[in-house]
Amino acid sequence: MRLLEALNRASLGQYILLEKEIIGSQYCRLVFLAPSVAGEAQPGQFVMIYPPNAGIQKILPRPFSVFAADREAGRLTVIFRIIGIGTVLLSQAEPGTKLGMLGPLGKGFPVPPAGSLLVAGGIGMAPLIFLASSVKVELNFIYGVANSEQFSCPLDYINQPNLVLHEVTEDGSRGERGSAVDLFRRLLPRAEAVFACGPRTMLEIVASDCLDSGVAAWVSLEERMACGIGACRGCAVMTKNGYQRVCSDGPVFSVEEVFLHGRT
Ligand SMILES: Cc1cc2nc3c(=O)[nH]c(=O)nc-3n(C[C@H](O)[C@H](O)[C@H](O)COP(=O)(O)OP(=O)(O)OC[C@H]3O[C@@H](n4cnc5c(N)ncnc54)[C@H](O)[C@@H]3O)c2cc1C
Ligand code: FES
Known part of the structure; x- marks a missing residue:
């Protein structure tokens, strides 16, 4: 059915x-x-x-x-x-x-309130650029990559009037030197809500810090997919509500749903 x-x-x-x-x-x-x-x-x-x-x-x-x-x-x-x-x-x-x-x-992000913090690691910027362009409110946008060659977002998409852009590279070749996580930790205290997509390790830190500080947060997960429509169960991940399919129950989940599970 x-x-x-x-x-x-x-x-x-x-x-x-x-x-x-x-x-x-x-x-x-x-x-x-x-x-x-x-x-x-x-x-x-x-x-x-x-x-x-x-x-x-x-x-x-x-x-x-x-x-x-x-x-x-x-x-x-x-x-x-x-x-x-x-x-x-x-x-x-x-x-x-x-x-x-x-x-x-799949299911997408909720509408971000003004003052939200968007955290993009690498190609994880893709859904967040679409999210940012769907609203007019001011948003902080962290775009972290390894080096300047990894910036894949064309400038006319990233230069949105409602975006306060924070670029960061691990080698300092563009923007600030450091990681998306460093910047995220600095900006979290003034974030209304957090929306993140990127490497799993980055998402785990973002989720953990948001849960600790009580800031509402959503992450977009990546799992290997075969059918993409909820039929094969190949993309299931454990959540606090049992196994959920990333393709049809996600890929966007609230951090309470996916990261409270297993937390001490
Ligand atoms: C919901 C979702 C959104 C994504 N959005 C983007 C995006 O906007 N831009 C982007 O560059 N990548 C994105 N990815 C990752 C992208 O799907 C994989 O990089 C791609 O499928 C790799 O295919 P391949 O044949 O070149 O690589 P191979 O490694 O040869 O792929 C082998 C198999 O593994 C799967 N696979 C490999 N890596 C991934 C991965 N990271 N996530 C899911 N499946 C994978 C492939 O689909 C394929 O079935 C997304 C993944 C998901 C689940
Ligand atoms: S990819 Fe088949 S259930 Fe998600």
């Missing part, structure tokens, strides 16, 4: 790739003409995209956060790091080709 509901909600379609941009040596931005997906997508939701030209190899679709959705133009954008076979094939797709896409999927 849940599977049928999920399939009914998500639209599986073939969408034209309008634009492709290779960013630096490791990242790729794809823009699709996908009016039904762009029209429905909420910040924090994701899409599953089928890599092209997989030959005889059956290849599963890959999950990517919605980075931008232009409802009027019907354009949907994702940005991803090129790391394995699926993302290599996707980065080789040429504009004009059609790719299979399922979505929008």
Whole structure:
């Protein structure tokens, strides 16, 4: 029953790739003409995209956060790091080709109140940029990466008038030297709420500190996914309410839900 509901909600379609941009040596931005997906997508939701030209190899679709959705133009954008076979094939797709896409999927972020702190580690910036662009209120945005080459977000997306941007690199090659966690700890005392996406270790620290200080917080989790619609249970994580599927119960969870479990 849940599977049928999920399939009914998500639209599986073939969408034209309008634009492709290779960013630096490791990242790729794809823009699709996908009016039904762009029209429905909420910040924090994701899409599953089928890599092209997989030959005889059956290849599963890959999950990517919605980075931008232009409802009027019907354009949907994702940005991803090129790391394995699926993302290599996707980065080789040429504009004009059609790719299979399922979505929008999962549950997104709640609306951030003014004074919220958004904490992005690496490519974890993707759903948070969409979240920031969905509201007009002022937000602090921490964008932490290893070095300046890892900044994958195009400037016109990060330069939003409501964003107070805090860039940080581990080697100090752009912005402040340090980590997203260092900055997060400094800004947490004046945060109304926290929204985070990035490496698991970063999320655990963010969650733990928010729980200790009583600040409401939500994190977007990444797990390996096969179906993306709640059917295979391959993406289950333990929460205080038992096992939950990251693809359909998340990927966004409140920190009470996912990180209180197992805390002493
Ligand atoms: C909800 C969600 C949103 C995501 N959003 C983004 C995004 O906006 N940008 C981005 O760069 N990456 C994102 N990822 C991670 C992205 O899905 C993986 O990097 C990608 O699937 C790797 O595929 P691959 O074939 O190139 O790598 P391979 O390592 O060859 O993949 C092998 C298998 O593992 C899975 N896999 C590998 N790494 C991950 C991972 N970190 N998370 C989930 N599955 C993985 C693949 O889907 C594939 O099934 C997201 C993951 C999830 C779950
Ligand atoms: S990926 Fe199949 S249940 Fe989540």
